[in-house]
Amino acid sequence: MAESDTSKLRVLVAGAGAFGREHLDRLTARRDVQVVGVADPAPAARALVSARYAVACCLESPHQMLQQIAADAIVVATPAATHVEIALQALELGISVLLEKPVAADLMSASKLAGVVARSKARLLPGHVLRFSRDHQKLVEIVRSGRIGQVRYVNSRRYRGEDHAVRYSDVDPVLMTMIHDIDLALWVTQSPFRSARAWRSDTGGFRSITIANAVTTSGVSCDLRAAWTFLDSALPPDRLEVVGESGSIELDAGQSLRLYADGQKTDVTLTPGDDPLANEIDAFLACARDSRQTPALSIHDALEGLVLADAMMKSLRLDRPVSVQE
DSSP: OOTTOOSOEEEEEEOOSHHHHHHHHHHTTOSSEEEEEEEOSOHHHHHHHHHHHOOSOEESOHHHHHHHSOOSEEEEOSOGGGHHHHHHHHHHTTOEEEEESSSSSSHHHHHHHHHHHHHOSSOEEEEOGGGGOHHHHHHHHHHHHTTTOSEEEEEEEEEEETTHHHHTTTSOHHHHTHHHHHHHHHHHHOOOEEEEEEEEOSSSSSSSEEEEEEEETTOOEEEEEEEEEEOGGGOOOOEEEEEETTEEEEEETTTEEEEEETTEEEEOOOOTTOOHHHHHHHHHHHHHHOTTSOOSSOHHHHHHHHHHHHHHHHHHHHTSOEETTO
16 A cells, blocks of 8 residues: 555454454554454354454455455464465465464475565565564663673573463464564574474473473574463463673563663663554554555564474474474
Protein backbone atom coordinates (compact mmCIF):
# COMPACT_ATOMS: atom_id res chain seq x y z
CA MET A 1 0.00 0.00 0.00
CA ALA A 2 1.12 3.58 -0.57
CA GLU A 3 2.38 5.50 2.43
CA SER A 4 -0.33 8.12 2.01
CA ASP A 5 -3.14 5.56 2.14
CA THR A 6 -4.92 6.11 5.45
CA SER A 7 -7.71 3.58 4.90
CA LYS A 8 -8.08 0.62 7.20
CA LEU A 9 -5.80 -2.30 6.53
CA ARG A 10 -7.70 -5.46 5.66
CA VAL A 11 -6.21 -8.23 7.79
CA LEU A 12 -6.76 -11.98 7.81
CA VAL A 13 -5.91 -14.32 10.68
CA ALA A 14 -5.09 -17.97 10.00
CA GLY A 15 -5.45 -19.99 13.19
CA ALA A 16 -7.94 -19.24 15.96
CA GLY A 17 -6.27 -21.14 18.77
CA ALA A 18 -4.97 -19.49 21.92
CA PHE A 19 -2.27 -17.45 20.19
CA GLY A 20 -4.42 -16.61 17.18
CA ARG A 21 -6.91 -15.12 19.63
CA GLU A 22 -4.10 -13.11 21.27
CA HIS A 23 -3.55 -11.51 17.87
CA LEU A 24 -7.28 -11.00 17.38
CA ASP A 25 -7.59 -9.26 20.77
CA ARG A 26 -5.09 -6.66 19.65
CA LEU A 27 -6.12 -6.36 16.01
CA THR A 28 -9.82 -5.89 16.72
CA ALA A 29 -9.00 -3.14 19.25
CA ARG A 30 -7.30 -1.03 16.56
CA ARG A 31 -9.03 1.69 14.58
CA ASP A 32 -6.70 1.35 11.58
CA VAL A 33 -7.48 -2.34 10.98
CA GLN A 34 -10.42 -4.34 9.77
CA VAL A 35 -10.23 -8.08 10.39
CA VAL A 36 -11.93 -9.33 7.23
CA GLY A 37 -11.54 -13.07 7.75
CA VAL A 38 -10.43 -15.82 10.13
CA ALA A 39 -9.72 -19.44 9.25
CA ASP A 40 -9.50 -22.46 11.52
CA PRO A 41 -10.42 -26.10 10.88
CA ALA A 42 -12.12 -26.46 14.29
CA PRO A 43 -15.84 -25.56 14.32
CA ALA A 44 -15.66 -24.61 18.02
CA ALA A 45 -12.83 -22.17 17.35
CA ARG A 46 -14.73 -20.55 14.48
CA ALA A 47 -17.87 -20.25 16.61
CA LEU A 48 -15.90 -18.60 19.42
CA VAL A 49 -14.36 -16.09 17.00
CA SER A 50 -17.74 -15.23 15.50
CA ALA A 51 -19.22 -14.63 18.94
CA ARG A 52 -16.31 -12.81 20.57
CA TYR A 53 -14.98 -10.69 17.73
CA ALA A 54 -17.96 -10.30 15.39
CA VAL A 55 -15.85 -11.34 12.40
CA ALA A 56 -18.25 -11.81 9.54
CA CYS A 57 -16.29 -14.42 7.61
CA CYS A 58 -14.90 -17.49 9.40
CA LEU A 59 -13.76 -20.28 7.11
CA GLU A 60 -12.27 -23.71 7.63
CA SER A 61 -9.31 -23.37 5.25
CA PRO A 62 -6.68 -20.59 5.21
CA HIS A 63 -6.07 -21.33 1.53
CA GLN A 64 -9.76 -20.89 0.73
CA MET A 65 -9.78 -17.68 2.77
CA LEU A 66 -6.84 -16.28 0.80
CA GLN A 67 -8.56 -17.13 -2.47
CA GLN A 68 -11.92 -15.64 -1.55
CA ILE A 69 -11.22 -12.56 0.58
CA ALA A 70 -9.33 -9.48 -0.58
CA ALA A 71 -6.75 -8.49 2.04
CA ASP A 72 -3.58 -6.49 2.61
CA ALA A 73 -2.04 -8.64 5.35
CA ILE A 74 -2.35 -11.96 7.13
CA VAL A 75 -1.26 -13.24 10.55
CA VAL A 76 -0.36 -16.93 10.37
CA ALA A 77 -0.80 -18.57 13.78
CA THR A 78 -1.51 -22.12 12.61
CA PRO A 79 0.55 -25.25 13.46
CA ALA A 80 4.16 -24.96 12.27
CA ALA A 81 3.82 -27.65 9.60
CA THR A 82 1.28 -25.48 7.73
CA HIS A 83 3.18 -22.18 7.89
CA VAL A 84 5.18 -22.31 4.69
CA GLU A 85 2.37 -23.16 2.28
CA ILE A 86 0.08 -20.49 3.72
CA ALA A 87 2.84 -17.87 3.64
CA LEU A 88 3.84 -18.78 0.08
CA GLN A 89 0.27 -18.41 -1.16
CA ALA A 90 -0.15 -15.05 0.57
CA LEU A 91 3.13 -13.65 -0.75
CA GLU A 92 2.31 -14.74 -4.28
CA LEU A 93 -0.94 -12.78 -3.94
CA GLY A 94 0.94 -9.70 -2.71
CA ILE A 95 -0.36 -10.07 0.86
CA SER A 96 2.10 -9.26 3.66
CA VAL A 97 2.65 -11.98 6.25
CA LEU A 98 3.31 -12.01 9.98
CA LEU A 99 4.51 -15.59 10.32
CA GLU A 100 4.47 -16.95 13.85
CA LYS A 101 7.41 -18.88 15.23
CA PRO A 102 8.75 -21.26 14.27
CA VAL A 103 8.40 -20.03 10.70
CA ALA A 104 8.56 -23.66 9.59
CA ALA A 105 8.88 -27.14 11.04
CA ASP A 106 12.38 -27.51 9.58
CA LEU A 107 15.04 -25.60 7.70
CA MET A 108 14.37 -27.22 4.32
CA SER A 109 10.73 -26.12 4.36
CA ALA A 110 11.59 -22.60 5.50
CA SER A 111 14.21 -22.20 2.77
CA LYS A 112 11.40 -22.17 0.19
CA LEU A 113 10.29 -18.82 1.56
CA ALA A 114 13.48 -16.87 0.95
CA GLY A 115 13.21 -16.69 -2.83
CA VAL A 116 9.53 -15.82 -2.80
CA VAL A 117 10.10 -13.08 -0.20
CA ALA A 118 12.86 -11.61 -2.37
CA ARG A 119 10.61 -11.20 -5.42
CA SER A 120 7.30 -10.39 -3.71
CA LYS A 121 6.11 -6.80 -3.31
CA ALA A 122 4.64 -7.87 0.03
CA ARG A 123 6.56 -8.11 3.30
CA LEU A 124 7.19 -11.04 5.62
CA LEU A 125 7.91 -10.58 9.32
CA PRO A 126 8.94 -13.66 11.34
CA GLY A 127 7.07 -13.65 14.65
CA HIS A 128 10.03 -13.57 17.03
CA VAL A 129 8.11 -11.45 19.50
CA LEU A 130 10.92 -10.85 22.01
CA ARG A 131 12.68 -8.67 19.44
CA PHE A 132 9.83 -6.26 20.18
CA SER A 133 10.08 -6.41 23.97
CA ARG A 134 11.27 -3.01 25.20
CA ASP A 135 13.22 -4.60 28.06
CA HIS A 136 15.01 -7.04 25.76
CA GLN A 137 15.75 -4.10 23.47
CA LYS A 138 17.24 -2.20 26.43
CA LEU A 139 19.45 -5.20 27.25
CA VAL A 140 20.70 -5.43 23.66
CA GLU A 141 21.33 -1.67 23.48
CA ILE A 142 23.48 -1.85 26.62
CA VAL A 143 25.41 -4.81 25.21
CA ARG A 144 25.95 -2.90 21.94
CA SER A 145 27.15 0.16 23.88
CA GLY A 146 30.22 -1.75 25.08
CA ARG A 147 29.43 -1.29 28.79
CA ILE A 148 30.12 -4.96 29.55
CA GLY A 149 32.93 -5.37 27.01
CA GLN A 150 33.11 -8.00 24.30
CA VAL A 151 30.44 -10.67 24.74
CA ARG A 152 31.79 -14.05 25.81
CA TYR A 153 28.80 -15.94 27.25
CA VAL A 154 25.00 -16.05 26.97
CA ASN A 155 22.72 -17.99 29.32
CA SER A 156 18.94 -18.31 29.09
CA ARG A 157 16.10 -20.27 30.61
CA ARG A 158 12.48 -20.67 29.57
CA TYR A 159 10.37 -22.97 31.74
CA ARG A 160 6.77 -23.92 31.03
CA GLY A 161 4.06 -26.06 32.57
CA GLU A 162 3.80 -29.77 31.93
CA ASP A 163 0.60 -29.11 29.97
CA HIS A 164 2.82 -27.92 27.09
CA ALA A 165 3.72 -31.55 26.44
CA VAL A 166 0.04 -32.24 25.74
CA ARG A 167 -0.85 -28.99 23.94
CA TYR A 168 2.20 -29.18 21.65
CA SER A 169 2.70 -32.91 21.36
CA ASP A 170 3.66 -32.57 17.68
CA VAL A 171 6.30 -29.82 18.07
CA ASP A 172 9.70 -30.35 19.66
CA PRO A 173 10.41 -28.01 22.61
CA VAL A 174 13.46 -26.77 20.69
CA LEU A 175 11.11 -25.35 18.05
CA MET A 176 8.27 -24.32 20.33
CA THR A 177 10.02 -22.53 23.22
CA MET A 178 13.81 -22.72 22.85
CA ILE A 179 13.52 -21.08 19.42
CA HIS A 180 13.01 -17.80 21.35
CA ASP A 181 16.33 -18.27 23.12
CA ILE A 182 18.07 -19.24 19.90
CA ASP A 183 16.87 -16.00 18.32
CA LEU A 184 17.91 -13.98 21.37
CA ALA A 185 21.39 -15.52 21.23
CA LEU A 186 21.68 -14.64 17.54
CA TRP A 187 20.46 -11.11 18.24
CA VAL A 188 22.87 -10.56 21.13
CA THR A 189 25.96 -12.12 19.56
CA GLN A 190 25.34 -11.00 15.95
CA SER A 191 27.05 -14.21 14.88
CA PRO A 192 26.03 -17.52 13.30
CA PHE A 193 26.82 -20.74 15.13
CA ARG A 194 29.47 -23.36 14.45
CA SER A 195 28.60 -26.22 16.84
CA ALA A 196 25.87 -27.51 19.12
CA ARG A 197 25.44 -30.12 21.83
CA ALA A 198 22.01 -30.86 23.28
CA TRP A 199 20.72 -33.14 26.05
CA ARG A 200 17.20 -34.08 27.13
CA SER A 201 15.95 -35.76 30.28
CA ASP A 202 14.88 -39.33 29.58
CA THR A 203 11.12 -39.13 30.05
CA GLY A 204 9.96 -40.75 26.82
CA GLY A 205 8.24 -37.60 25.61
CA PHE A 206 8.26 -33.82 25.50
CA ARG A 207 7.49 -33.55 29.22
CA SER A 208 11.19 -33.06 29.70
CA ILE A 209 14.10 -30.74 30.31
CA THR A 210 16.16 -29.75 27.27
CA ILE A 211 19.64 -28.27 27.71
CA ALA A 212 21.75 -27.06 24.80
CA ASN A 213 25.19 -25.54 24.46
CA ALA A 214 26.04 -23.75 21.22
CA VAL A 215 29.18 -21.91 20.19
CA THR A 216 29.16 -19.06 17.69
CA THR A 217 31.71 -18.64 14.91
CA SER A 218 33.00 -15.66 16.92
CA GLY A 219 33.64 -17.89 19.96
CA VAL A 220 30.70 -16.98 22.22
CA SER A 221 29.40 -19.91 24.31
CA CYS A 222 25.61 -20.04 24.78
CA ASP A 223 23.77 -22.23 27.30
CA LEU A 224 20.05 -22.52 26.62
CA ARG A 225 17.51 -24.34 28.79
CA ALA A 226 13.86 -25.23 28.31
CA ALA A 227 11.69 -27.32 30.62
CA TRP A 228 8.12 -28.52 30.14
CA THR A 229 7.87 -30.04 33.60
CA PHE A 230 6.61 -27.29 35.92
CA LEU A 231 3.24 -26.65 37.47
CA ASP A 232 1.89 -23.45 35.91
CA SER A 233 1.52 -21.81 39.32
CA ALA A 234 5.21 -22.27 40.12
CA LEU A 235 7.00 -20.93 37.05
CA PRO A 236 10.19 -18.92 37.53
CA PRO A 237 10.56 -15.93 35.21
CA ASP A 238 12.17 -16.29 31.80
CA ARG A 239 15.79 -15.25 32.12
CA LEU A 240 18.54 -13.93 29.86
CA GLU A 241 22.11 -13.26 31.03
CA VAL A 242 24.91 -11.85 28.89
CA VAL A 243 28.49 -11.87 30.20
CA GLY A 244 31.18 -9.72 28.65
CA GLU A 245 34.87 -9.29 29.31
CA SER A 246 34.27 -6.45 31.79
CA GLY A 247 30.76 -6.95 33.15
CA SER A 248 27.37 -8.56 32.67
CA ILE A 249 23.68 -7.81 32.33
CA GLU A 250 20.73 -10.02 33.27
CA LEU A 251 17.01 -9.76 32.65
CA ASP A 252 14.40 -11.61 34.69
CA ALA A 253 11.41 -10.96 32.46
CA GLY A 254 8.85 -8.72 34.09
CA GLN A 255 10.86 -8.46 37.32
CA SER A 256 14.29 -6.88 36.95
CA LEU A 257 17.04 -5.77 34.58
CA ARG A 258 20.42 -5.52 36.29
CA LEU A 259 23.71 -4.26 34.91
CA TYR A 260 27.02 -5.17 36.55
CA ALA A 261 29.66 -2.86 35.11
CA ASP A 262 32.16 -0.18 36.10
CA GLY A 263 32.47 -1.70 39.56
CA GLN A 264 28.82 -1.31 40.48
CA LYS A 265 25.36 -2.81 40.14
CA THR A 266 22.73 -0.71 38.34
CA ASP A 267 19.03 -1.51 38.32
CA VAL A 268 17.72 -0.49 34.91
CA THR A 269 14.08 0.63 34.94
CA LEU A 270 11.70 -1.80 33.26
CA THR A 271 9.18 -0.55 30.71
CA PRO A 272 5.78 -0.31 32.44
CA GLY A 273 2.85 -1.88 30.65
CA ASP A 274 4.96 -3.14 27.77
CA ASP A 275 3.17 -5.42 25.31
CA PRO A 276 5.70 -7.04 22.95
CA LEU A 277 2.99 -8.64 20.82
CA ALA A 278 1.25 -5.29 20.29
CA ASN A 279 4.64 -3.78 19.42
CA GLU A 280 5.26 -6.56 16.92
CA ILE A 281 1.85 -6.02 15.33
CA ASP A 282 2.58 -2.27 15.11
CA ALA A 283 5.84 -2.97 13.27
CA PHE A 284 4.21 -5.51 10.96
CA LEU A 285 1.28 -3.30 10.01
CA ALA A 286 3.64 -0.40 9.28
CA CYS A 287 5.46 -2.61 6.76
CA ALA A 288 2.20 -3.89 5.30
CA ARG A 289 0.98 -0.33 4.83
CA ASP A 290 4.26 0.90 3.31
CA SER A 291 6.31 -1.72 1.49
CA ARG A 292 9.31 0.62 1.44
CA GLN A 293 9.80 -0.07 5.14
CA THR A 294 12.23 -2.82 6.07
CA PRO A 295 11.03 -5.39 8.63
CA ALA A 296 12.85 -5.38 11.97
CA LEU A 297 14.06 -8.89 11.23
CA SER A 298 14.13 -10.89 8.03
CA ILE A 299 13.42 -14.39 6.84
CA HIS A 300 17.19 -14.89 6.81
CA ASP A 301 17.32 -14.19 10.57
CA ALA A 302 14.66 -16.85 11.09
CA LEU A 303 16.51 -19.28 8.81
CA GLU A 304 19.70 -18.78 10.83
CA GLY A 305 17.77 -19.75 13.95
CA LEU A 306 16.41 -22.87 12.28
CA VAL A 307 19.94 -23.85 11.24
CA LEU A 308 20.86 -24.03 14.92
CA ALA A 309 17.54 -25.64 15.93
CA ASP A 310 18.08 -28.40 13.36
CA ALA A 311 21.60 -28.95 14.68
CA MET A 312 20.32 -29.19 18.26
CA MET A 313 17.68 -31.76 17.33
CA LYS A 314 20.30 -33.73 15.39
CA SER A 315 22.52 -33.68 18.47
CA LEU A 316 19.61 -35.03 20.53
CA ARG A 317 19.08 -37.88 18.04
CA LEU A 318 22.77 -38.80 17.76
CA ASP A 319 23.66 -38.07 21.41
CA ARG A 320 26.82 -36.22 20.47
CA PRO A 321 28.09 -32.77 19.53
CA VAL A 322 27.45 -31.75 15.94
CA SER A 323 28.82 -29.15 13.59
CA VAL A 324 26.09 -26.74 12.56
CA GLN A 325 27.13 -27.24 8.95
CA GLU A 326 26.96 -31.09 9.05
